[in-house]
Structures are given as structure tokens and as C-alpha cells.
Amino acid sequence: MAQWMRKKQPALPDPDEETQQEPTQTELVQENVAPGSPMSPNVETEPDEAGPLLRVSGVERSFQVGGLPLHVLKGINLELQPRRLVMLRGRSGSGKTTLLNLIGGLDQPTKGEIVFREHPFHRMGDDARTNVRRRELGFIFQTFALMPLLSAYENVELSLRMADRPRGEWKARVMECLELVGLAKRMHHRPFELSGGEQQRVAIAKAIAHRPRLLLADEPTAELDS
Incomplete structure (x- = not known):
């Protein structure tokens, strides 16, 4: 088991507060995932790749609310290696779900770059990101997202x-x-x-x-x- 690695990430502002206020810090905690785990990729046919699995560089995400910009994420930078268990911690409203949606290609950043393997999500269209999500990403949503008529x-x-x-x-x-x-x-x-x-x-x-x-x-x- 690898040692825990703690890395302070750039602040995630609370959308309920003024955007000029100092944002709070979040913490990214990483640990190795054991090969052969039911949740790991097929290690027999897909060996670990060289380089990071995911790179997030200078990412920002803002929304228009009442004609004014609401800055939810500012200056997010992180790099994830294969076979890592990562936990993103922060208070409610700090933008954790927004960041997960950006990393998963469900949304695009207002500014910055998100590269998953060789896929530049920040430049790809909806159809291209959808194809990557279906094959290479898995999502566990708060709302389950199950098809109601299927068993x-x-x-x-x-x-x-x-x-x-x-x-x-x-x-x-x-x-x-x-x-x-x-x-x-x-x-x-x-x-x-x-x-x-x-x-x-x-x-x-x-x-x-x-x-x-x-x-x-x-x-x-x-x-x-x-």
C-alpha cells in the first residue's frame, strides 16, 4: 500500500459568498488501488500507461446569475496518476460536484485545460466526449441515474x-x-x-x-x- 500523499489545491470559492472573499482550501488525498480489484481496469490486457491519467490546468468555471458572473471554480490544478484512489474534500457549495462534472466531460470549463489520457476535454465537442465517457469513465451520481423501467x-x-x-x-x-x-x-x-x-x-x-x-x-x- 502506498503512503498517503496530501496536496493542498487552489481554493474553491463558495458560490453563496461574494466572489471577492478569500476562498477556502480543499484537500486532495491519494492512495494506490490494488491491481486485480473488481473496480480496476483489466490489468491482464491493459497495462499501466506512462504519464498521468488526468491533467487539470488553470481551470475556472463561472455561471451567469441575474446577469452577474458567479465564480464557482478558480485556478484549479491537479494531476492524477493511474491506479490512485483520490478523495476531494471541501465544504458544501465549494464546487466539488462542478469539478467532477468537468473532469468527467459532462461540462466544459470557462477557462483552462482538462486532458484525460490523450483526450483534451476542454476542446472536444459533446459527441466526442460522450464516446469517451461510455467506454472509459464510470459515474456514481448522488441521484442514482438508473433507468426506471429496467431491472x-x-x-x-x-x-x-x-x-x-x-x-x-x-x-x-x-x-x-x-x-x-x-x-x-x-x-x-x-x-x-x-x-x-x-x-x-x-x-x-x-x-x-x-x-x-x-x-x-x-x-x-x-x-x-x-
């Missing part, structure tokens, strides 16, 4: 379909992920037949099913039992 099994399988994974591996991988989160016996239930915690676990299984190179989790255990 737990079908929701997890959808991740493999969208990533263009070979059909022959779908069943085994779906069952592996559902068993990992303790829901193999609930695989035929739809989201409305599951508790909030069970829906969250399906969302986790769905996010890791296609073995993404980068897994982004926004409060992934908020609905789970303590």
Missing part, C-alpha cells in the same frame, strides 16, 4: 452495452458486480422496488461494470447503511 440486472448490463463490450462477457460481469454489492438476489427488481440504499448499490455496480479507467463518485455512500 437491476438490465441497468448494469446497459453499461456494458454502451461501452461496446463483447456480448459474451455481459452475463458473467453483471453477476460479478451485483454480487459484489450484495444484490444478486434482487437482480430482477426495478428501481422503484428497491430501497434508496439498494438503488445506490445498483448505481455502483453499473458504474464499475465496464471497468472504467477513471471512476468518479459524488457522495457514493450517502444512501447506504452506516
